[in-house]
Each structure stands twice: as C-alpha cells, then as structure tokens.
Amino acid sequence: MSLPEQAREALACFTEARGWEQRARLLMQWGERLAPLDDAEKTESNRVHGCESLVWLVAVVDDGQWRFKATSDARLLRGLLALLLVRVQGLASAELAQLDLRGWFSELGLERQLSPSRSNGLHAVLQRMAQLASEA
Template identity: 65%
Template sequence: MNLPDNAREALEAFTACPGWEQRARLLMQWGERLEPLSERNETDRVHGCESQVWLVGAAHDGRWHFRAASDARLISGLLAVLLARVNGLSAAELAALDITDWFTTLGLSRQLSPSRANGMNAVVQQMRRLSEAG
C-alpha cells in the first residue's frame, strides 16, 4: 500500500496499540493535531453527521488538501486519521479510496458505531463532491 507519510505514521501508531482504550486515547491526541478552521460556515458543514463537522478543501497542482473540525473529540480524531490518508490525493485517487478498509487497517472499524461510520462516509462523500467540482 502506497501511503502518504502522515498515513504511514497513523498506521504505525494505531497498529502498535494493544487495545481499544489505547486507540481511543491516541485518536483524541490525533484530533488535537487538526489545523484549526478559523471560520465555520454553514456551507462547509457536513450533513449526515450526528456531531457537527465542517470540511473545507482546495486543490494544489491537482492534489487535494482538506481541513476539518468537529465539536466532538473522538470525531476530531477520526477526522485527523482520515485526513492523514486523503490529503495529497488526486480527485481520481480520492474517488477510488476505500475508506472502510482504511479504518479496518487502523483497527478502528469495529469500534465505529453505525452513526460514526455514516458520518465518516458523509465526510468522504463531501470530499469527493468538492474534488469533482474543483
């Protein structure tokens, strides 16, 4: 699997955790790494998430860079490991990405409640819409 550096770092960190408690703590630490969003506009809000999530994205030389924020610490962590995997991808790579496989590889999928999984899928769908429009 050809991974961006941040995604490789996430993979190494999460696979080294022996259990869910350690992964949850690590997720919250990753959430603190999110680049802050100075403005949280309704147009940037991701619908389909129980928690409030905002997403912005821009392409540079055909590669996408996203920033996201949430009002929930665990969701912020999930967003951080998602961004680690998707930032730097082209629109075509983003369209082909299996995000469920990414969370499974990190050992996080079993602990994703259906509402959290739906929320992460809503974030990925919004990323894809932005990249197709961009």
C-alpha cells in the same frame, strides 16, 4: 496507491496499540493535531450534513492535489477526521474517489469502534470530498 508519510505513521501507532483504551487515547491525540478552523471557515457551506455531530470541511485543490482541513465538536470524531485527512491529503480527484474508507479504518484496527452513526458521518465527509473533487 501508496500511503502518505503521516498515514504510515498513523498506521504504525495504531498497529502497536493494545486494546480499545489505548486506541481511544491515540484517537484523542490525533484529533488535537488538526489545524484549527477559524470562525470564518465554520460556515454553513463548509458544514458536512449527514453527521450527528457538527463537522466542517474546508478544501483547496492545488496543482491537482487536494488539501483538506476539518474539525468537529466531538472529540472522538476529531480523531477519526484527523486519521481520514492524513490518508487523503495530496490525493488527486480520481484517487480520492477510489479510497476504501472502511479498509483504511480496518487497517488501523478501528472498524469495530465505528458505530453506525460515526461510520455514516465519516462516509458523509468522504462523499463531500468526492463531491468537491468532481466539481473542481
């Protein structure tokens, strides 16, 4: 499975980063790239449960390809969500179901920074994506 262009860009940025402080700064910057959700999208039906922080996920499937928007009340999590979204944008349902989330964050050099609660939260987001894909 080839990487989308923005995912390749993220990989290049994070591969060049030296140490956690630089990666944390990058995470914050990537989080700022997320398209904002309006209040009408921050509904209970769009909320991802299983995260300690508040997380909302909006999904649209267009011609078999998934497009996602997401946000969180937690800054670091917004960065992690941004990195997840650049990896999954435009994937088909079957590709989405096969995504190795831990592998992606390992490639970015962020696996050690994923606390159990953050890791569980990201997996909850990915599970929600897979659930939406299976229902489509």
